[in-house]
Amino acid sequence: MFLVGALVFLLVGGAAGAVLRTELAREGVDLDIQYGRLLSLHATVATLLFLLPAWIGLASWLVPLQIGASRLAFPRLHALALWLFLLGGTLVVAAYILGRPVFELAEGLPKPGPDQGANEATSLAIMGLVLVAVSTLLAAMDLAVTVLKLRTTGLTLVRLPMFSWSVLITCLALLLATPVFLAGLALLYLDRHFGGDLFLGNTAGNAVWRHTLWLFGRPEALLVLLPGLGAACDIVATHAHRPLLGGAAARQAMVVFAAISFATWTAGPGVADALVLPTYSMPTALVVLPVAVVALVLLGTTVKGRPQLHISLLFVSGFLVLAGLGVLNAGVAAVVGVDGRAWTTGHLHIVGFGAPTMLFFAALYHWAPKMTGRHPSPKLGGAAFLGLFGGFALLGLGSYLLGYDGGPARLQDYEFTAGATTFNPLGFLGALMAVLGLAAFALDFLRIALFGGGEEAGDDPYEGLTLEWAAPSPPPPQNFESVPEVRSAQPLLDLRTPVKSGSRG
């Protein structure tokens, strides 16, 4: 349900983004919309209501399977978290229907709105975000406790499947980062509700708001990638039929990644006003290092294992290409200097959103046979990959090039110079491709869910390594008929491999 909710919010945010791109595609096109309100909705949904809840949803289903548990540690609390998320997300979207809240997550500072006093849209948005934040806290706590306490016998922390490991790290980081956001929201709500002016034009208040947002938003913007890295490791190892080459390094890189995601806060309000917009500080740049380590582990395992092509591997390779494109452009931008230009929009779509989204879809396609008992269609999966990968690449490329051409960020109507005329339609084409990719994905999964389409997958379609492949497909309510015992990080591989006396451990 978390997953379905997140995908519905993706549709809402994606629809808003598509309308924005239509507005920008051609000179003179005026859709008579409140561009700023739609942009704010698009950014808020993308930042808070899609990727993170989607990972939580997938983890809620997959983590117990991977650790050999029959359930989550606190299933009722998790159900509460789900309903809080759905209610909170709906309130946030409803707030944007009522009006434009005075603050925006993708910018930094609360701005005076049309109504200087507390208005319904702002109150509703704050309330919705509080519920989403509390939901995140509860779900993160539940997942962390599940991993820490419900692992089956023999499954030590260093033997955890990489996805579960990354979920544990992500949840611990979220438990520390999210309350800071809650504190900021509480202050903002009180200020607005009682008619104060701390956050409107007050320098001290602005600093407080920026710090609370940054201490939450910076880690959050990076942490949406972390479960994806774990999933990519499991996907590549499964299809390569071998343990990860340098798995320990990948584990450590994920911990370092989480630590650096907090350190990026030190890039601080002095660098830029934005919450998630890229900046060129050292901590931000350092994030590349652990990601590079994981990428090398993935490539090394692929070379050693020579896996068969699978849709999920296509998405992982798409992630690597987008991440590489982002790093390349960040390097160029650091030399050229593009702060405040449309370049930042491109970087957000490539690195901040596109790359982690590729990993999320990789995970969905990889574990779909376990989830549904059926294989997704390779043709529709290929179409989804082409649409999403091509879409994000073009969206990002259009904005990158416009930024290099001097085009400013966040303008409703560009003066249609030669650059804008060329590059904005590129972005529109990207948005269109992404929508088509999503449609192919939706068609494929609806075909399986509603009509029982797709080939039957069996319990272990890939000859997997980890415990989830030992459960029936789809898993029964208690997951396993008997909880298996584990003696290494690849219990199923151990069973298939003839064991020399005394060599197992």
Next chain:
Amino acid sequence: MASTTLTSPVAALPPAGVEPPRNVMPMGVLLLSASGAMLFGALVATYLHLRDVTEPWPPEGVKLDLYLGNLLIITMVLSAVTVEWACVAVRRDNRSQASAALGVTIGLGVAFLNLLSYTADQVPFDAASHSYGLVVTAMVMLLGITVGTGVAFVTLTLLRVSGRQLSAADPSQVRATACYWHFTVAASIAVWYTVAILK
């Protein structure tokens, strides 16, 4: 590498033994307490930042009643003792003592909330008065919610102890309750120290 394909791998796995006791609740409460520490840490940091950049601080005309603040803290520290008493009693399977201890803890928690509400009524400012008023109101409001949640948690534990659902064989919920309650005491002390002592 030679390998053999298994059609039903789970059948070949060695069966696991009896699941060990999990004690998930104390771990969950510990993690949520860490989150709570970040929440109050953020508010205290906000207070200290605003204090550094605002003159005068506290604003003129603001005078806090230390007597009430000290009473609040004494109440909470006492409740930390009674909740530990409940833990010891449950470990010894002494249900009546555990119920009494949890009951007294609830009483002290309610007394704290009552006194906190009274104190908030007495102060000559509100959230809109100035930045000092805003941050102090936020701290008091969130502290009230935290302690209120604690009272609800202790009440639930009391009901389960009274209904013989918790005993020396499974004291994890009482331990978790105590853990959460100690967090509320620590949060109260942090707020009191910031507002009344550091000023």
